[in-house]
Amino acid sequence: MKLMTIAWRRNKIRIIDQTKLPAKLAYRDIGDLGALWQAIRKMQVRGAPALGAAAALGAYLGVKDVKAKTFPEFKKRLDECVAFIGSSRPTARNLFWGLERMQKEALKNKDKSIPALKKILFAEALKIISEDQIACRRIGKIGSRLIKKGDSIMTVCNAGVLATIDYGTALGVIYRAEKQGKRVKVYACETRPLLQGARLTVWELMRKGVDVTLNCDNMAAALMAQGKVDKVIAGADRIAANGDTANKIGTYSLAVLAQHHKIPFYIAAPLSTFDISIKSGKGIPIEQRAREEVTSARRVKVFNPAFDVTPHQLITAIITDKGIIRPPYIRNIKKLISNDKLKMSK
Numbered sequence: 120m121k122l123m124t125i126a127w128r129r130n131k132i133r134i135i136d137q138t139k140l141p142a143k144l145a146y147r148d149i150g151d152l153g154a155l156w157q158a159i160r161k162m163q164v165r166g167a168p169a170l171g172a173a174a175a176l177g178a179y180l181g182v183k184d185v186k187a188k189t190f191p192e193f194k195k196r197l198d199e200c201v202a203f204i205g206s207s208r209p210t211a212r213n214l215f216w217g218l219e220r221m222q223k224e225a226l227k228n229k230d231k232s233i234p235a236l237k238k239i240l241f242a243e244a245l246k247i248i249s250e251d252q253i254a255c256r257r258i259g260k261i262g263s264r265l266i267k268k269g270d271s272i273m274t275v276c277n278a279g280v281l282a283t284i285d286y287g288t289a290l291g292v293i294y295r296a297e298k299q300g301k302r303v304k305v306y307a308c309e310t311r312p313l314l315q316g317a318r319l320t321v322w323e324l325m326r327k328g329v330d331v332t333l334n335c336d337n338m339a340a341a342l343m344a345q346g347k348v349d350k351v352i353a354g355a356d357r358i359a360a361n362g363d364t365a366n367k368i369g370t371y372s373l374a375v376l377a378q379h380h381k382i383p384f385y386i387a388a389p390l391s392t393f394d395i396s397i398k399s400g401k402g403i404p405i406e407q408r409a410r411e412e413v414t415s416a417r418r419v420k421v422f423n424p425a426f427d428v429t430p431h432q433l434i435t436a437i438i439t440d441k442g443i444i445r446p447p448y449i450r451n452i453k454k455l456i457s458n459d460k461l462k463m464s465k
């Protein structure tokens with residue numbers, strides 16, 4: 120059965136509840152914004168591109184039954200929903216990108232009737248979903264050019280089907296390489312404390328018949344030292360104008376290790392993850408999570424950021440849906456993004 124991480128079903132947002140995996144593949148239908156906020160915060164739905172889609176559908180969910188008579192009334196309600204959804208998790212650029220797209224689409228159509236506006240916003244949210252499906256396949260196709268037959272690839276967290284709509288970014292590259300018969304081997308870092316690697320990446324790779332080996336996070340260096348890793352590919356939550364990349368905590372450690380062992384380190388992400396309004400990683404907001412995720416001991420102080428920033432100097436290349444970006448990043452990121460804007464405006 121084909122997995123869809125997020126979909127619109129019977130007037131509700133249907134998600135796979137990822138907190139139940141791998142024990143159970145359970146779906147959850149979300150019919151109000153409070154429940155969506157909780158589902159995002161509790162990471163029942165997670166991963167940057169999936170959050171973009173969930174946020175956009177959430178914005179529609181929040182306005183679909185509104186009784187507004189004028190555009191300002193309607194827009195006020197939309198903005199309230201956007202602010203509320205935006206307060207759920209701070210790091211993934213895609214979440215805000217999805218919300219901003221909904222706001223822009225409303226403004227662009229402010230002369231339309233309220234029922235027409237609602238239809239337009241619904242269509243925009245569905246477009247975000249289908250664009251992600253296309254973008255991930257493009258990342259897979261473009262990124263698979265970097266993969267050689269029999270490569271051993273290390274990854275972290277989950278940047279697969281479950282972090283997108285139905286294909287993945289980092290894992291999209293792996294799925295495409297597999298389809299090309301390259302028979303790759305994957306090392307999945309378990310990804311403490313919430314184990315997205317052990318629970319989600321291993322589950323989805325095994326389901327698709329990819330050769331995967333699970334390793335604890337602190338085993339990555341030993342694997343690299345033994346020559347068992349040819350490449351590292353990770354996803355991204357937000358990429359600054361200079362290429363500094365926020366991704367799941369532990370990604371930075373892998374990049375440092377990869378440099379030491381002279382192993383290429385790649386980031387795979389759609390253009391919707393880039394935030395060129397932020398100059399460097401220092402400006403990326405990093406989510407701090409609850410102490411209970413790390414320990415049940417009450418008396419110890421806990422450090423639990425959900426993400427870290429990998430400096431661009433450690434990134435060999437960034438695989439996007441519009442091409443591979445190599446250093447110098449400031450110039451090449453700007454060039455790719457402005458070329459894309461130009462093409463879109465034609």
Ligand code: MRU
Pocket residue numbers: 162165166167168211275276277278279282283287288289315353354355356366367368425
């Ligand atoms: O806290 P999470 O599980 O939402 O973190 C997800 C990641 O760090 C992913 O690597 C990132 O969002 C890219 S997903 C294609």
